[in-house]
Amino acid sequence: MLGIPLKYNVRNLFVRKVTTTLTVLGIALVVAVFLCVMALGEGLTRVFTASGSEKNVLVLRQNSQSELQSGLGRDQIPLIRALPGIEKDADGKPLVSAELVVVLNLDKRDGGSSNVTIRGVEEKGMALRPQMKLTEGRPFVPGTSEVIVAESVAKRFKGAEVGQEIRFGAYRWKVVGHFDAGGTAPDSEIWTDSEGMLNTFQRGGFSSVLARTTDRAARDQFIAGVAGDARLALEGKVERTYYDDQTSTAAPIKFLGFFVGIVMAIGACFGAMNTMYAAVSSRTREIATLRALGFSRLSILFSFVLESIALAFIGGVVGCALAFLLVKVALSGVTGTTNFATFAEVVFAFRLTPQLLLTGIVFSLVMGFFGGLFPAGRAAFTKITAALRQVG
């Protein structure tokens, strides 16, 4: 079978400049909107998928879905520390941190307010989260109501610059430093020492205990140890799994992305179909000539579907470029939403991954395929004699 060269189709696209441009722009915008919304969802998901280590175990009260709901008595901490499987730090101390989380309702810089997690940690809190780095100022001194704040929190909320003070009625916290946790969970938090926090909030116990285990076997042994001690009524979760369970926070955004994307794709597909029908009808004689020259119906069909796909592909590429520019330039800052599992704000950035860009391209090809199928069918079944006889 002799195929019609692709050059024929591409040149035809360039002949009809206005129509091609309008159709390409339509498809491009649909792809760009889809990608931007999905990049938002992806950025939020990434906070959870990047957080938590396979070796860390988070100990919570049984049935608690989040640290905020959990509670551990002070007396339970030594029992957990004594369990086997915990790794020792270079200084010989076990890598364990009993922590307290409270959410603070802070005012946002752009108006409104949101809850931010304030986390009290013990000495090894930072060592348990190796992604964390201090970027400004110094660490807090335990027992002094000093806090360090995530850079992205400082960008979104008032009063969190180094040297400023966060005030709540009788409570005062002095901000002494900023940190960065490489896009993981602590990037949405404020940190201080847990003993001090117990005093401030007059709490009798902690929220959770985070422990590093030496290896997989030790981890399983530690988790079994927590579950096995009936006095504790606690459970150990692999930290990784704990955060994985929270990825559903991004579900509404992704749903919005798919809903808008798919409905708009159908709309754009209709637009492409219009363009292709016009292309076919203005080339009726040309098509009949091709048929008379011996090109088969199948190669005509194939050729026009290809033309439509090429049209949509240009749209897809432009859309990806548009989304890329938008995310890099206009949406490069951090944004936030509330994770209702922890009742607190998650700060995150838009994230346009290569896979998403690829999805955008595939998305446009699908639009092109369906947009081209019926017009191509009409082209393939052109009656040769009638079409050749037809004038202009």
Place this chain on the structure above:
Amino acid sequence: MKLLPLVLKNLLRKKTRSLLTIGSIVLPLFVICILGTLLRALEADPSGGKGMYRLIVRHKVSITNWLPGAYDPKIRNLPGVVETLRMNWFGGSYIDQSAKNQFARFSTSDADRLLKVFDEATVVEGSEAEWVNDRSGLLVGRQLMKRYGWKLGQKVAFKGDIYPITLELTIRAVFSAADESGVYFHHQAVEEALPRVKGFVGWYWLKTDSLAAAERVPKQIDAMFENSSYPTRSETEKEFQAMWVSMLGNVKLLVGSITTIIAIVILLIAANTMAMAARERVTEIAVLRVLGFTKEKILGLVLGESFALSVFGGALGLGLFVLLLPGFREGLVNSPMGAFGAGVRLFPEVLLLGFGVTVAVGLFAGLVPAIRSATRPITEGLRQVA
């Protein structure tokens, strides 16, 4: 108006094209209306104005911190306060943790006063007295009763996550209100199972007697507890709801930008149709001009066609939206975001927005082709071979 038959005839010449263009207006317009409704629903006040008279008093740090129950008499005695309620969030789970089984579970220490504050709710099944007098009684929203097919007198169990207990409660009454997606029960049931939580309150919910009081009382309450171990933040229910919306992030900007881009896409598709139609008719339009049609008439002819196309699509899109909205609301109310579903209704301003988009698309899509068709010299038009 004499041109109308000609405009309609022109639309019918390429039926497939007209249908596809209308189709590509209908669906995006439907999405615009749904997004607009969601945005309005977020800002809507499901209490129907009553929320302006009600206050929420919570711990200043955040709603997840407890307040002492002993604040109750102090708040109650303030002039302008009609009724107070001590409220708690039980949370927990029913059947399992999955999203489809999420709904609000509240407990109150003052069951007898609940319907005095939450006064837009009316008991439609069972009786208030039966619920108030049964410490393990449950007051259920009508929507939720329907969703689970519960019956009056049935026992349901909630497993706690904040409170390490499981409560078994008996349905004693069903209420009807704008938001029917929650349940209420006695906090005494929680305290009996877990004595150590006695005396603590999640937040106070109160009713004031006037708008002036609703503005004055929050400041008085916050000043009263400013330097205590449990400082408060008081605000009207309306402001409190606005805080939840603000916690979701910049939804307004996100949805607003999506809506704008969708409108542009519709415009591009319609403009393409009109450009194609005008180009195919260059010769024909020149003939019309020769026959005596003025430039203005040609302008009206092309613009009219674009307008008719867009209005057909718009009417269908709005019709589809009005038709599907009750189903959409039903779906949303039964989802984990049920509380937002309560605010969903047919907002006239959303229809107006849809109509505005339609008119703008009709106008702008036809503008360039219309001007070009009207101003093209007749001779050039006649010379052109399609």
